[in-house]
Amino acid sequence: MPQPRPPKRATVHDIAAAAGVSRGTVSRVLNGGYVSAEARAAIEAAITEVGYVPNTAARALKMRRSEAVAFVALEPHSLFLDDPNIGAIMLGANAALSLADHQMVSLVVESTRDMERVARYLSGGFVDGAIVVSARAHDPIIRVISDLRLPAAFVGHPPDLSRTIPYVGIDNAGSAREITSRLVATGRRRIGMIAAALDRDSGLDRLNGFRSAVGDAFDEDLVAEVPHYDYGSGVKGMRLLLEREPAIDGVFAASDAIAAGALETLREAGRSVPTDVGIVGFDDSTWAVRTQPQLSTVRQPAKELGAVAAQLILRQLRGEQLETAGQLLPTPVVWRDSA
Structure with missing residues (x-):
């Protein structure tokens, strides 16, 4: 039995015939040019009548643009799903790109093999730019993007990030110092920290902010180092702190997910x-209001971070000169019942 033929794709010729105008007039409307209001109305009606769908692949080939931007998350797969911040950053980026009619392609890098695959993909012209989340110092992705001269924006600021690559982030050190100072002001005397992700700027800066806030009372034994900003790390870190100092009366957790794990352990x-x-x-994050008691915390504007990163990519694609390499967004303290 012969296979049915796929329906014929409507073309500019079909629109022109249905509207009673020239192909050139149709092309001007499709490309945003000027035509009379009468001609535009006829063409728009004809587009609906013939079921015309723009051939974005051909347009991209002509413009040498894919109209797609990669969202590269350098995290374990489990954390990508568990950390609400990464999801919020991704949604913020996607919303901004969608408004500009760009598609977002999500790429999760967990291993060296993943990095090699992603490097090949970025090199293949499949995307016009890349938003990178959770890069570490000396991360191979920095060199890959620099070598490709690919329009990019980093969420966070690895210390060896090229000055030519823009980034958006927050003042992790200042925010950690502020909320720890609030904790100290409640009268706590033996304050520890569950410090995560010390191989990247956010984790190290939060530890430095904590150290600054507690001053002379800082004790290396009251810092439990854990690998990730996740619930399980909070459980392990809190158990370690209780073993080292049973009289501990204050804890700064490097993320809400860590704090939730610590609360359960306590x-x-x-x-x-x-x-x-x-x-x-x-x-x-959502962890902060799901715990009992609800968490005192620092508000990180995750969706805004993603949106600003996407705008930085779009501005580069439009050929705009960026005024500054980096932007820092505000992070107010939200004081609840946990302290």
Whole structure:
């Protein structure tokens, strides 16, 4: 039995015939040019009548643009799904790109093999630019993007990031210092930190902010280092702090997910929050309002970070000269019941 033929794709010729105008007039409308109001109305009606859909692939080939932007997350797959900040950054970026009729392509890098695959993909002309989240110092993605001269924007600021590549971020050190100072002001005397992701700027800056806030009371033994900003790291970090200092009465957790894990561990240990131990987090993510008590934390504008990163890409694609390499967004403290 012969296979049915796919329906014929409507063309500019079909629109012109249905509207009773020339192909040139149709082309002017499709490309945003000027035509009379009468001709435009006829052409728009004809487009609906013949079911015309623009051939974006041909347009991209002509313009040498894919009209797609990569969203590169350098995180374990499990954390990509578990961390609400990454999801919010991605949604913010996607919203901004959608308004500009650009498609977002998500790429998750967990291993060296992933990095090699993503490097080949970025080199192949499939995307016009890349938004990079969670890059570390000396990350291969920095060299890949620099070598390709690909329009890019980083969320966060690895210390070796080229000055020619723009970034958007927050003042992690200042924000950590502010919320830890609030914790100190509640009268806590043995304050520890569950410090995550010390191989990147956000984790190291939050630790430095904590150290600055506690001053002479800083104790290396009261810093539990964990690899990721996730719930499991909070459980492990809090257990470690309780082993080292059973009399601990304050904790700064490097993220809300970590703080949630720490709260559960304290509850299992029979410690009341905030009566026995005050705890603060970072992000003001969904974790912050799901815990009991709700978390005092720092509000990280995750969606705005993604949107600004996308705008930085779009501005580069339009050939605009960026005024500055980096932007920092505000991060107010949100004080709730956990401290």
